[in-house]
Structures are given as structure tokens and as C-alpha cells.
């Protein structure tokens with residue numbers, strides 16, 4: 001039940017005024033036409049719940065300094081792109097060195113062998129391709145899955161987000177698959193190519209797969225884009241069993257769940273996907289997506305290539321696999337995504353989780369907390385939802401926005417989507433307690 005009270009409205013008005021007062025330089029920039037639609041180079045930058053976007057002067061580790069000189073503890077980390085901290089030193093060094101040796105040539109660079117071996121060892125798949133984004137990786141992998149299986153449909157779970165990938169931009173509405181109402185310029189019926197079923201619903205999945213027209217199930221092992229929803233015990237085993245039984249490929253998208261541990265959720269929990277995808281933080285912040293696949297999928301792709309003319313395949317882009325990406329990937333996989341860094345990240349997230357849970361208990365709030373390794377969120381419901389419908393019922397956008405702005409004014413930048421928190425490797429030991437103290441003071445003003 002959303003909390004919309006006079007106290008909440010007054011709090012928001014005070015926080016808006018404080019934000020405006022303390023950011024004259026960002027405000028001056030925000031009011032100047034600068035040649036960009038909406039004043040920002042990418043329209044998502046308008047989607048933050050503050051009066052105008054803060055302009056970033058610099059960022060390092062888990063600190064971000066804005067144009068007005070405020071030093072913030074960054075728990076958003078670019079919504080995962082900077083999950084291992086801003087400018088991880090090994091990546092910064094690698095891209096600097098590569099800059100003097102050529103950035104892109106549409107030919108393999110000397111790093112490919114080592115990067116291939118690192119991807120194999122870390123994430124388990126024998127064959128890999130590189131893209132510019134996770135969106136691209138998902139799009140290309142789905143195209144490959146349809147080609148290999150000679151089937152036309154894909155299946156997603158309600159509440160999913162897999163990037164700018166047409167086929168996955170659907171919701172479940174009254175039991176029917178429908179295009180997300182927020183899509184721009186959709187020109188064909190997504191329900192004709194996609195089936196959407198509730199997360200954690202084995203029966204619905206089984207019913208859909210029995211039709212044997214599904215090329216691929218694409219899923220995150222836990223939903224992270226509709227709040228965070230964990231799989232029920234045994235659900236992922238059932239997904240694997242059913243996909244195998246119906247000759248449907250299983251694509252596990254770990255773009256966000258890479259927070260779970262060094263091998264993602266797949267490595268931590270021993271999943272056996274046919275295709276595995278990650279992006280965002282995988283090259284330390286240099287735009288990169290990766291998709292890996294099994295020997296069987298590789299043989300399928302080879303067969304497809306032998307059956308059709310060479311030429312535009314609909315897979316790949318000119319800058320993908322560039323020397324710059326490979327240098328950044330090598331440094332990130334080797335020296336940043338280490339057991340040590342993950343241990344620090346997860347310890348930071350556990351401290352945040354414990355602190356928030358303690359505060360919730362102390363204040364008697366009907367809320368819960370979910371954590372996937374270094375990533376966590378507060379859910380405005382007494383027990384954790386098991387699907388997107390239940391999660392949507394817990395949303396309170398007014399409260400979420402008020403908390404976001406209040407935290408920002410107290411020195412903490414959190415993600416504009418569900419106030420997700422990510423603990424980077426260099427998060428200070430003092431930060432979790434300071435965060436909880438800030439949250440405490442805000443909740444005392446609001447509730």
C-alpha cells in the first residue's frame with residue numbers, strides 16, 4: 001500500500017529545495033540549451049528522481065564528485081556498468097597502453113587467445129563472441145538460437161528486461177503476452193514471436209514449451225529489473241529439465257547477476273545453460289558484451305552458415321571485438337574480477353543488508369530486503385515476492401523517489417530503479433553504517 005502522506009510531500013519539497021540550493025553549477029548547466037534532446041546525451045539520464053541531473057565532474061572507486069564539489073558514496077555504480085568501481089586501475093592502465101597501439105581494426109588483436117581462455121575458465125563456455133553491449137549480445141544470441149533450432153518463438157518471464165531487444169520487450173497482462181506500453185515505434189506484433197510466463201511458475205512454462213515452437217528461453221537466474229525476485233528452490237532445475245525435454249535452448253543473462261560471485265549465478269550455483277550472456281561491467285566499464293555457447297550450439301551455427309550464403313548475418317557490428325575492448329576485458333577478467341574483490345564487495349553488501357534489516361525491525365516496518373551477492377534492494381512488502389505481479393503490487397514510486405533524493409542530499413547516490421544498491425570493492429568499512437544512519441534520519445522525517 002503506497003505511503004502518500006502530507007509528511008512525505010513536505011519532505012520531498014524540502015529535499016528538492018536543498019538539492020537546488022546546493023547545486024548552482026549543475027543548475028546553470030541544466031538550464032542552458034546544449035544541443036542534446038532533453039539536455040542529456042541519452043534520454044535515460046532524464047529518468048532520475050531529482051529536479052535536474054547532477055553533472056559528474058569525476059569518479060573513482062566508489063566515490064563520485066559532482067560539478068558542485070559534492071563527494072558522493074556511489075551505490076548505483078552506473079546501474080552496474082561500474083560494478084567493480086569507477087576506473088579500476090588495471091583496466092585504466094590497459095586502455096592507456098592500448099590507446100597508443102590502435103583502438104580498432106576489425107581484425108583480432110594479440111589479446112584474443114588469453115581473453116578466450118579467461119572467458120572459458122571464468123564462465124565455463126567453450127566458445128565466445130564479443131559485442132558492444134549486453135543488448136547486442138542477447139539480440140545476436142537469440143538470432144543464433146532461432147537459426148540453430150529452426151524455430152521462431154522465444155520465451156521470457158514477466159518482469160524481464162534484457163536490454164534494447166525487441167522480442168523481450170513484453171509484459172504479461174491478464175494472462176496474455178503484450179508489448180510494453182512504453183515502447184517507441186513498435187511496428188510488429190511482439191506476441192507473435194514471444195511468449196511471456198510468470199517467473200517461478202513451472203506449470204505455465206511447461207504448458208508453453210510443450211508446443212515445441214520455442215527456440216530459446218532467455219532469463220536472468222533471478223529477476224533484477226522488476227525489483228529483485230529470487231528463484232524458488234528447484235525452479236531453475238525445472239527450467240533446465242523442461243528446456244532440454246522440448247529441445248529449447250536456455251540462455252542465461254547474467255548482466256546484473258554477475259554480482260553473485262566471480263562466475264556469476266551460473267558459476268556459484270552450477271547452472272548448465274546453452275548460451276551465457278553478460279555485459280555492462282565485464283570489461284570494467286568499456287562498452288562490451290559477451291556471449292558464450294556450448295559445443296552443440298557451435299556445431300549448429302556452423303551448420304547454419306554452411307546452408308546459407310555468406311554476407312550480412314544480422315549478427316555482429318563493426319567495432320565489436322576491438323583491440324580496445326579486448327585489452328579492457330583481459331585486464332578486468334584477470335585483475336579486477338578477482339576472488340578478493342568479490343569478497344570485499346559481498347562483505348560490503350552484507351553489512352548494508354544487516355544494517356537495513358536491523359532498521360526495518362527496529363522501526364517495525366512491513367518491509368524486507370533481498371540480496372544477490374554484491375547487489376541488494378529493499379522491498380516494500382513483509383515477505384519477498386515470487387513473481388513480477390506480486391513485486392509490482394509492492395511498488396511505491398513516491399516513497400522510492402523521496403528516499404532517493406533524501407539519500408542523495410545526505411551523500412549517497414543510489415540507483416534510480418527500485419533504489420538498488422551495489423557495493424563496489426573499495427566501499428569503505430564505515431559506509432554501510434553511515435548509509436543506514438542517513439536512511440534512519442529520512443524515515444524518521446517521513447513516517
Ligand SMILES: Cc1ncc(COP(=O)(O)O)c(C=O)c1O
Pocket residue numbers: 133134135136138161162163164220225253254255256279280
Ligand atoms: C539483465 C540485463 N540484460 C541486458 C541488459 C542490457 O544492457 P545494456 O543496456 O548495457 O545493453 C540489461 C540492462 O539493464 C539487463 O539488466
